[in-house]
Amino acid sequence: MSTVPEIHRFTSIRPPKVTFIGATAIAALGLIVGSWVFVLGADRVQSQPFFSVETLERGGRFLQALLGIGSSSTPAFAQWAAWQDTARLAYQTLAMSVLAIGIAALIALATFMFGASNIMRGELAPYRSWVWGSGFFVVRAFYTFTRAIPELVWAMLIIFMFAPGLLPGALALGIHNAGVLGKLSSEVVEGLDTRPLLALRSSGAGRFQVLAYGVLPQALPRFITYLFYRWELIIRTTIVVGFVAAGGLGLEFRLSMSYFHYTTVTLLLIWYLVLVVAVDLIAAVLRRMAR
Amino acid sequence: MKIRPLEGRRLLTIILVAAFAWSLFNVDWGSGLVNTGGLRAAGHIASSILRPDLSLDVLDKAIRASWTTVAYAVAGLTLALAIGFPLGVLGSGVLFRSSWLRRFNVAGTRLVLAFFRSIHELVWAWLFVVAFGLSPLAAVLALGIPYGGILGRIYSELLQDVPEAPLRALRSAGASEWRVFWFGRLPMALPDMLSYTFYRLECGIRSAAILSFVGLGGLGFQIRISLDDLAYGRVWTFLFFLIALVSLVDVWSSMVRRRITA
Known part of the structure; x- marks a missing residue:
């Protein structure tokens, strides 16, 4: 102007x-x-x-x-026995979330380097063939596919194959989060400072040695950060996946809703909040350890 | 060789591996892990990916369901903005000078925000459907509350992270705390706030799609009906619509984010 x-x-x-x-x-x-x-x-x-x-x-x-007002029986959240019964479910829910983040982490760890454009197609590429380069698009398409389908829909699909329990729920959560974790970590690798890597290369490190000793150590701290961030989200979603995959608090929540046991619903919501707060605290402690 | 004490990252590695092992022990690996005929069903589902049902009737349903999903997501996000912005500003504590009032206010708001977002949107949706009936507004409310909690928390952090020096200049020129916020803090934090809101839109589409699990319409509802009918081709049609929708919003929001935060 x-x-x-x-x-x-x-x-x-x-x-x-x-x-x-x-x-x-x-x-x-x-x-x-x-x-x-x-x-x-x-x-x-x-x-x-x-x-x-x-x-x-x-x-x-x-x-x-929900609060048990106007009902003659003792509300479930005021009964010690009900607390004991549901504690086992909360424990299972926690195990399911850990299993889910573990599955997601394993899939993402195995693939995230192949989803970074600078490693597959850019200056760090060990091979300059189109076969290697197209691997980038395969991995990224896999991430987009797994990420776009919500956990609950994965659970609905997986439950066709597996018997109800912890595993199908954890698998559904794990597959969706593998896509999220993978995409985030690939972008970390794409944003890395390449100068130390090229120095490593020019001082005689092999193509894959650069990946193992240069890229991986630089990317891992961020990966761990994302891991805990996703775990905090997974614990909130575990109850939802449990609706269809039948693990932990989710199934009980669904049944209590259908049978109009609303004071049990309140009790399960309390457990749910306890788990969310506990996971946030544990993740905060572990995150400090990673520094 | 000296044995290094267990601390920091080594300890973390051990804890993570042990936690994963513990979770594996909780799975019942015994009989009946896979349904009888489960593998065949999985094969059917997987092979149907090449044969999505593209009849006009299904496409029409898919387009309608996609619009419902987008409408829930956008309406939910506007409600989330209406909840998250005021609470985020309050929770950042930037409007108060007195430290006692500030601390009390920040702690209170943060607690409310944490409560909003710690309950998953589908759980909110179920509670609202039982409480208020199958109105689309139940879906909007169910999305708006947890997303409002997330937006509020992020907004308050962004508002606090603004550089102090320009604000001090405003203050020494005689601006009230309200004016400092309105003309200093907010304009500086706004690009990041907008960018995060756009990112949330992508998540909102996915969340809106699953709200249909409790009977509210949308793509998830169609997916569920088709699964019940064992019409896997139709399932994939709706899934492709969902993937396309999410990817479209993803591309749009990342283009917007690049432009406003650069």
Whole structure:
């Protein structure tokens, strides 16, 4: 703009320039308005609209049922026996989350180097053949595929093959998170400082020695950070996968909801929160250890 | 050779390996790990990937379900913004000078945000569907609350990480704490905040797709029905739509992020 003389700024006719950000802002606004129109319109055709006294009363009744108000029996969260029964489920849920992050870590560790463009196609590539280079696209396609399908959908697919239990749930969580972890770690490798690696190479290290002694040690600390970050998310999702894969707290939650045992639902939610907080604390301690 | 004490990374390695081993012991490896005919079913599912059901009827359903999923995700994210922005600002504690008030306020807000996000969106969805009925607003609420908790936490951290020097200049020029926030802190943190929100949109699409598990429409609902019908070709059609949708939003959001944070 500054190069245009003052007088021409107003006289010359130019089409208004549409920037990418401008187009994004308009698209985002359109999406927001469209979505709310759709959601509110779909709500209007329901037999009972959301904003009504009936809905409010219904919500109130559910909250009372969760807290065990107005029921003659002792609520489940006030019974010691119920706590003992569900402790085993919480323990299983924790084991499932650890198994899941372990599976994800193993898959990601085995593949993440092959998903980095600088190793497969760039200056660090040990081979310059198109076979090696196309490996990059295979690995990245695998990550995109596993990442785009949510854990719960993976669980629905896997349960066709495996008997219900800890393993199918952990597999579903593991496959989805392998894609996430793999993509994040590949990007770490792509962002590495290549100068020490090239120095290693020029001082006589073999192609794969550079990967093992140069790339891996640089990338591992970040990998560990991501590992704990994903674990914190996995523990929140384990209960959800348990709905279909039948491991731990998830199945019990589903059954209690179907049998209207709402005070048990409250008890399971308490356990769930305990697990989430515990995992966050453990991850914080372990993360400090990695430094 | 000197034996080095167990500390730091070595200890961490041992702990991680031991934890994984412990989790393996919890799996019942005995009989019946694989369903009878499970391998055949898996083969059927896998081989159907090459034969997705592309009939007009299914495509029509897929497009409608995709729009429902996007609408839930976007509406949910707007609600998350409405929850996360004010709570994030409060939780960053930047509006208060008195340290006592500040600490009390920060701790309280952080606790609320942590509670919001520690419960998974599908669990929220189930609770809301039972409480309020099968309204699409239950889905929006279920997405908005945990995402609001996440956005609030990230926003408060971004607002705190802003460089102090320009803010001090504003303060010494006589600006109130409110003005310092509005004209100094917020504009500096805004690119990162927007960028993170866009990243969350991608996650929101995935989350919206599974909300249908509790009976709210969308891609996940169609996937579930098709699985119940053992119509694997149809399952893959819907899965491809989901993958395309997520990838599209992923590309869009990463393009936006590159431009606003650079």
